[in-house]
Amino acid sequence: MTVGIRDVARAAGVSTATVSRALGRGPVSDALREQVEAAVRATGYRPNLSARRLRSQSAQTIGLIVADIRNPFFTAVSRAVEDAAFASGMRVILCNTDEDPAREAMYLRLMEEERVTGVIFAPTKGTADSLRDRPLGFPVVLIDRTGPPGTHDSVVLDNPAAGAALVDHLVAQGYSRIGGLFGSTSSTARERRAGYEAAIARHGLTPAIRTVAPNAEAAEAEARRWLGAEDRPEALVLSNGLILMGAVRAARAQGLAIPRDLALAGFDNEPWTDLVEPGLTVIEQPVAEIGAQAMRLLFERIESPEQPVRKVMLSGRMIARGSTQAR
Amino acid sequence: MTVGIRDVARAAGVSTATVSRALGRGPVSDALREQVEAAVRATGYRPNLSARRLRSQSAQTIGLIVADIRNPFFTAVSRAVEDAAFASGMRVILCNTDEDPAREAMYLRLMEEERVTGVIFAPTKGTADSLRDRPLGFPVVLIDRTGPPGTHDSVVLDNPAAGAALVDHLVAQGYSRIGGLFGSTSSTARERRAGYEAAIARHGLTPAIRTVAPNAEAAEAEARRWLGAEDRPEALVLSNGLILMGAVRAARAQGLAIPRDLALAGFDNEPWTDLVEPGLTVIEQPVAEIGAQAMRLLFERIESPEQPVRKVMLSGRMIARGSTQAR
């Protein structure tokens, strides 16, 4: 029924070995190569990737496991990864875990079964920690989040610095009762929180921290409670774009004017953050750079598996907008 | 090196056939099944999916080819598709074409080479038209966009009705010089435009139409030109969420107040559309339903390949917000 390499071989009057070589790279005379190419066109042959991968023991595929495909940060990173992969003739399998450890485990198993060449992974905290003891058949590069130092290559933002920068900015703008609402599932949120705490301490202020599942709905609910409470802060630091959106919604719901009643400073320069009124002060992440660096680390790890573990730390860029106007 | 089914068989003291049957569905005694499972755990065996697919001639994989992964409409649909696929024990390969026919062709070829079970596809107009003459080894369900009637199953919004509904709403709110800015690459934009034109004609108004690449940057540039021209419309209909965002940016850039100087009505109830001031009137698409229906059509087509082509048309829901306030 379906046309295979033997059909092409027969049509071209050569052996299957020659067809294989003509299609891949192998020594084939120009004459035969042309015959083969003609036969491929004539028969409409499509190589069977499963067979090719099985025999060649090389999937030419990298897995990209992200925590939330709705988060524009991850879609932006994934585009960069995909571009780099295609430039190297590799396929990408994109997986979305929804910050769910069970789905992370499932996808890691899937990657093993696919015998992928390598994986780029944004794990939840628990998985990141246990990754050290989990033997996997492929190299892993962590993005956005890391586990214990020294286990896997990684590329992350300088989160402590970024968290501190937001606090410093808010202090400079005249705010002092500065709260922080951080995601509960990632090392990244922890690091941003650590930067927040350090800066708060440095300025001699009192920290006020709440933790929440990193999605807009949970963040809105928690922020509403907080903003309705007596100890309502004057300003809020939000640890990612989804939480930032939740906070904006909560402020609206509570009838608080930004920045008069509540200043906001968060992460991820998403397209909508300068469309709302006032614009939102954010740390912009170098998303394309993160994806590209992750692919570079992965390729270099595949090239030389025994080299020491590396961690690439990139700086964010603060974009000050109306939401943190001086009071 | 890597542990295969023969190693498991040896460890369990059975044949490879028995291991295969114990892992899949096949008649195996309980005693042996347990032995096999123990051996799997002991050896850390992971089945090789390439080998499995090659032998069983079934990829258990569906391809999902979307036009723009940055468009929240497609990420939402893809989540629904993925959920349905996993519920049926299938994998999903997610591909992003960027509205580029060359990438569409590349991904279609990839799907052939992967021998996928089926494909869900949001094609550009040119590709949708030529799809009829392109023999593919798998069933295809078109989403969001269609080609010539009767060639492939599809699930789409009732776009003409939705386009007309926006015009009707604007007319009811007192606007009469209503322009339309539509995407250039999809059948969907065409249908929305047809609905716009029909409604404009029905109200005895004059149509004013511009066409643009369906991304925020191109839309903003075109809208800026238009809004700076003498024949600036009082209201604008925008054919998707990205174009809507471009229009908002253009209005801001030209210093036009919404809705006083310019009313806006668009598509896709994205999270930010009610965060901007004023909120934007949009047609909300039943994204989860679109994904679920597409999977249903695909499965039923796989089940019975010869059944007549079906087209599922879903209705959008208009959400009126401040951007179309009565004047």
Next chain:
DNA sequence: ACAGGTTGTGAAAACGTTTTCAGTATCGGC
């Protein structure tokens, strides 16, 4: 007690490629 299932099992074939191995021309250098 026997024919005719039914159930469980293993040996071996098969899936569609790539790669190894061996072989045949051809070539350059003596």
Next chain:
DNA sequence: GCCGATACTGAAAACGTTTTCACAACCTGT
């Protein structure tokens, strides 16, 4: 004119599974 490379080619093995085939063991109804 011979010898060792070099370049190309085909036959067959190999990749890791699932599936077919054959068969043995056990039922079930007469």
